[in-house]
Amino acid sequence: MERSPGAALTSSPEEEEEKAADGHGEEAVEQEDEEAAPVVLKKGPWTTAEDAMLVDHVRRHGEGNWNAVQRLTGLLRCGKSCRLRWTNHLRPNLKKGSFSPDEEILIAQLHAQLGNKWARMAAHLPGRTDNEIKNYWNTRTKRRQRAGLPVYPPEVQLQLALSKRCRYDDFSPLASPQLPGAANVQALDATSAGYTSSRPAPLDLARQLAVTSQTVQFLSPQPFSAPSSPWAKPFARNAQYFQFAHSSPVSPSTPTGPLHPVTPDLSLGYGVRSTDQSRLAPLSPSPVPRVELPSNQFGQAMPPTSAAAAGLGGAALPDHQHQNAASLEKMLQELHDAIKVDPSALAPANGDAARPGGGGGAVLERHGGRENQLDGQHRDDDMGTLFDMMIPTLDAPETVPLPPAAAAPNHSGSTSQHSSDDQDPSTADLGVDLPAAGGASPSDQDWGLDGVCQWSSMSRIC
């Protein structure tokens, strides 16, 4: 790999540590500079000494006012860098290491619903940072796309497929009746408050899919309880970060809001029928070992012919999947029939295809408004995507009534998305009840075609 000459921009961590440790070195030099010229802030990797300084600062003054860190501590880092370092690495209760299968599924679900809203996704993954999730998703997505595999696991694909159907149905004057499950997604209204009134909530998907009483408790509803910590007082305002591994997930994105447990009722099913079994444990370090295989094994099991072919499993399909092919086709037809586009709503396709991460999930984030203005091409794309996303073992899922789109009244017109999140912690709730995938366990073949994928390693789920 190319080694950038710019790598020598800063001294090595060891050197920096030494300098900082003896109290001279860089700091002293910079002090001299400070008198003659503006402070030259350092970039690049943080040293442990810098970390210690930052931690000490936060211990004394708490979080926030990051630009004061340099003034108060002499740390030659900009406030932005300090905040980032704290948030991503020094914050208490950060969970390091690989994502557990539960987390991976949740990330996929969240991405399907939110798109590249890493911070909001991180709010549902205690101890994880947006950066971490972003990195994970990007590398994973890149890998899967290169292998010609669908980005989302089967269940999420199904959700997306159904949501596409819902998209069109939403514009039918025959609004679907309110569903019991829809109550769980009321909170989503606020989440979508950042979208203009002309655009249905991006998470209407969740509402639309709030069709099942099966509830998967992804995140524990246990109230927050801060462990005793010498830092407890200074960090009181940041209490959401003081969580035990199994404590309630609270939204770090709501620092100014009241602390209360976030209970995203993500009943996403994932093919789990049993109520008991479907109740996944709260996110926590999973006992399931990470078994991901080297990426170069993707191609072996699945030649990148087409995603559709992949979805149907091709010749590698087990018998029961062949049997389901017919029902799949039927369902596709049903879905196709269900798609009714208001010609008046036709408009040039938007740039969804160009969205990073591709896939249908990105569409969902803003599937209202302009996305509803479908032209033929877009519709075709949707159908193509639909086929692409179809899963082979899909037992024709029950056609589910849809909650009325009108149940999303809270389109304030504000353009501030995360502000609404901050103001209302409940908006972190993704009270999503999603239909379980077909009764038969969703195939490992279309997602974990080669057994590589984490999803397939979750015996209860796949």
Next chain:
DNA sequence: AAACAGACCAACCGCAACTAT
């Protein structure tokens, strides 16, 4: 053992929103 490629991770940048004055 060396070269290479891909994966992973940390950090930076630019922008937008928010807040205080």
Next chain:
DNA sequence: GATAGTTGCGGTTGGTCTGTT
């Protein structure tokens, strides 16, 4: 209401690690 400062977010880049050839 205008402005400056602060904070948060998402995209991107670059370095390091690891596996393969």
